[in-house]
Amino acid sequence: MGKLLELDDDDYFVDQLGEKALTNARCSYYPECPRPELVFGLKPHSDGTVVTVLMVDDSVGGLQVLRDGVWWDVPVVPQTLLILIGDQIEIMSNGIFKSPVHRVITNAKKERLSVALDYSVDPEREIEPSPQLVNEKRPALYRKVKVKDYIATYYNHFFQGEMVIDTIKI
Numbered sequence: 001m002g003k004l005l006e007l008d009d010d011d012y013f014v015d016q017l018g019e020k021a022l023t024n025a026r027c028s029y030y031p032e033c034p035r036p037e038l039v040f041g042l043k044p045h046s047d048g049t050v051v052t053v054l055m056v057d058d059s060v061g062g063l064q065v066l067r068d069g070v071w072w073d074v075p076v077v078p079q080t081l082l083i084l085i086g087d088q089i090e091i092m093s094n095g096i097f098k099s100p101v102h103r104v105i106t107n108a109k110k111e112r113l114s115v116a117l118d119y120s121v122d123p124e125r126e127i128e129p130s131p132q133l134v135n136e137k138r139p140a141l142y143r144k145v146k147v148k149d150y151i152a153t154y155y156n157h158f159f160q161g162e163m164v165i166d167t168i169k170i
C-alpha cells in the first residue's frame with residue numbers, strides 16, 4: 001500500500017503497527033429473523049481497525065457496503081477471505097484509502113456465521129496522516145489520535161449510530 005501511494009517506505013503502514021499490535025478474532029452468529037426488513041444483523045459502521053480479514057458464510061449473503069448513498073450486496077465467493085480497509089488506514093493514508101461503511105442484513109430463512117480478524121496498531125501508539133500525504137493542496141483531514149482512545153470510544157459511538165472517525169475529522 002505504501003508503494004501504491006509512492007511513499008519513501010513501501011512498508012510504511014506495517015511499520016506503524018508497533019511491537020504490540022493487536023489481533024482480535026470475532027465470531028458472529030446471525031439467527032434467522034422472521035422480519036428482516038425491521039432488524040439489522042449488524043447496523044451500519046466502519047471498522048476501527050487497520051484491516052479486518054473476514055471469513056463469511058458461503059451459504060448465505062447479507063453483507064452490504066455503502067457507496068454513493070446506495071447499499072450494494074457484497075458477493076459471496078466460496079473459500080475466499082474478504083479484506084476490509086479499516087479507519088486506521090483511512091487516517092494514516094489521509095483519506096486516500098477509505099474505510100467502507102458496511103452492514104449485515106438478516107435473512108428470514110437462513111442463519112449466518114462470520115469470523116472477523118481485526119488488526120490494530122499498538123494501542124499505546126498515536127496515528128495521524130502520513131506527513132508525506134499532507135501538503136498545501138491536501139491538508140491533513142484527521143487529527144492525531146492515540147489508538148487506545150480511538151478504540152475506547154468506538155463502541156459508544158457505534159451504539160449511538162455515529163461514526164467515530166467523524167469525531168477526528170478536521
Ligand SMILES: O=C(O)CCC(=O)C(=O)O
Nearest residue numbers: 028047056063104114116
Ligand atoms: O458478519 C459480517 O459479515 C460482517 C461483520 C462485521 O462487519 C464486523 O464484525 O465488523
Ligand SMILES: [Fe+2]
Nearest residue numbers: 045046047102
Ligand atoms: Fe465491520
